Amino acid sequence: MMLRGSRSWLIAVLCGLAFTLGHAQVAINICVWPFDSRAIGTAGAAVDSELLGAVLPDFLQQELQASPRLRLVERQRLDAVLSELKLGSSELSDPAARLKLGHLLGARWMAFGSLLYIGTAWQLDVRIVDVDGAEVVATASTSGSGGQYQQAIHQIGVQLLDHLH
Numbered sequence: 597m598m599l600r601g602s603r604s605w606l607i608a609v610l611c612g613l614a615f616t617l618g619h620a621q622v623a624i625n626i627c628v629w630p631f632d633s634r635a636i637g638t639a640g641a642a643v644d645s646e647l648l649g650a651v652l653p654d655f656l657q658q659e660l661q662a663s664p665r666l667r668l669v670e671r672q673r674l675d676a677v678l679s680e681l682k683l684g685s686s687e688l689s690d691p692a693a694r695l696k697l698g699h700l701l702g703a704r705w706m707a708f709g710s711l712l713y714i715g716t717a718w719q720l721d722v723r724i725v726d727v728d729g730a731e732v733v734a735t736a737s738t739s740g741s742g743g744q745y746q747q748a749i750h751q752i753g754v755q756l757l758d759h760l761h
Contacts (some may be wrong), residue, residue: 619662621665624704626660626724627669628653629694631709649711656707656722661755665760669701676702691730698727705733707756717741722752724760734759 633649653671657722660666677700698706709722719739723732738748 598732622669623665623667625667625669625702626655626705627674627698627701627703628660628671628707629674629709631711631720633711633713635713648761649709652711652720652745653707653709655749656709656753657744659749660707660756662753663757663760669703671730674701691725695725695727695730699759703727720748720752722756 631649631652633646635646644761657668657671657752661668674697677697681697694706694708698704702728705724706727707724709720711719712719718741719737721737722735724734725731726733734756736752736759738751738755740748
């Protein structure tokens with residue numbers, strides 16, 4: 597009698613485990629690409645926008661790491677592959693080339709951003725693209741003036757994670 601009860605308990609545990617494993621979400625590899633940046637107006641804005649185009653993706657990676665659904669491809673790995681392949685900016689301006697690079701990095705999604713600076717005002721747009729079908733999975737946008745960049749990236753991260761969950 598004891599054996600029969602133990603076997604039923606074991607079957608129930610195994611069924612629960614199989615159900616849990618069957619519904620577990622696998623983390624999706626995502627690579628955050630350096631942002632394109634443009635400035636219209638003062639020379640200082642041009643310097644700011646170029647620097648921010650390089651720094652803001654790191655801030656976005658920190659925001660996206662909050663999701664257990666995402667696994668980030670390290671920026672150092674992206675930089676290493678770019679330098680190894682000796683790709684110039686003209687080749688990398690092609691969206692299809694970027695998506696192929698995403699495949700090489702093992703990413704399923706790539707995040708691309710653009711920062712437009714007009715005088716002291718700025719607009720930040722980010723989109724996440726599936727590397728297989730070149731389909732836009734999620735977008736987010738914010739704007740401001742002055743130095744509210746970390747707050748802006750936080751807003752972008754919240755918007756993107758809302759779209760992805």
